[in-house]
Amino acid sequence: MNSTLVIIPTYNERQNIGRLIPLILEKDETIEVLVVDDSSPDGTADVVKALQKRDGRVRLIERPRKDGLGKAYVHAFKHALSCGFERIISMDGDFSHDPMYLGRMMTLLDAHDVIIGSRYAMGGGTENWSIWRRILSRAGNMYAGMVLSMPISDYSAGFVGYRAEVLKAIPLDQIRSEGYSFLMEMKFWSACLGFNLVEMPIVFTERRQGRSKISRAILFEAIWVVWRLRLKVPAQAAMIRRGHGKG
Numbered sequence: 001m002n003s004t005l006v007i008i009p010t011y012n013e014r015q016n017i018g019r020l021i022p023l024i025l026e027k028d029e030t031i032e033v034l035v036v037d038d039s040s041p042d043g044t045a046d047v048v049k050a051l052q053k054r055d056g057r058v059r060l061i062e063r064p065r066k067d068g069l070g071k072a073y074v075h076a077f078k079h080a081l082s083c084g085f086e087r088i089i090s091m092d093g094d095f096s097h098d099p100m101y102l103g104r105m106m107t108l109l110d111a112h113d114v115i116i117g118s119r120y121a122m123g124g125g126t127e128n129w130s131i132w133r134r135i136l137s138r139a140g141n142m143y144a145g146m147v148l149s150m151p152i153s154d155y156s157a158g159f160v161g162y163r164a165e166v167l168k169a170i171p172l173d174q175i176r177s178e179g180y181s182f183l184m185e186m187k188f189w190s191a192c193l194g195f196n197l198v199e200m201p202i203v204f205t206e207r208r209q210g211r212s213k214i215s216r217a218i219l220f221e222a223i224w225v226v227w228r229l230r231l232k233v234p235a236q237a238a239m240i241r242r243g244h245g246k247g
Contacts, residue, residue, distance in 0.1 A: 025058075039065055087164070089105060115198055140156060166193075
């Protein structure tokens with residue numbers, strides 16, 4: 001495996017994206033970066049365009065409006081597959097996910113299907129979080145674990161690496177979830193399709209600049225979506241596996 005695409009969905013990340021992308025690109029010469037920007041009014045896309053002029057490994061997809069994290073990632077995943085990338089990594093654009101972990105994640109993807117940058121695996125953690133946010137995150141992940149029963153601890157992790165064959169197997173057009181529930185859905189599909197998920201401990205640091213995109217609607221969606229996933233995805237995945245001779 002020798003080509004990696006790091007996908008960063010953005011909305012009003014001008015303060016961070018210009019410093020983040022060069023740090024990502026310097027980690028390995030095979031890395032390219034794709035920013036999916038939802039018409040950020042702060043000019044995030046203009047910063048990315050300036051970086052494109054200096055480095056051909058920077059890509060940009062501009063969407064006409066703010067249309068959700070899930071749709072942004074699905075669009076980017078399809079782009080990655082059409083371009084033949086072998087490793088696809090999802091990552092936040094606010095320095096919550098430190099680029100220093102990319103090398104380790106890429107190495108692990110040579111031997112495993114899905115690598116999860118986990119806050120709750122042994123050795124992981126969070127920095128600059130309030131007690132309320134720590135409680136909410138832990139409770140949400142425990143709740144998802146009770147319903148979905150995957151052998152992982154961080155269901156809502158957004159720093160995730162996939163081998164291309166995983167994204168090719170998942171029916172991306174059927175995914176409707178957004179926010180945290182999208183992150184959970186991708187992991188659940190991967191597990192139900194028989195791919196192996198491995199957690200890599202990271203320290204998640206609260207954003208350096210700008211405001212968090214988390215909303216109550218996103219949190220409430222995750223509460224009920226896990227039940228929809230539990231009731232529908234295993235059967236759908238079984239049909240796909242049988243169709244590919246994996247059942």
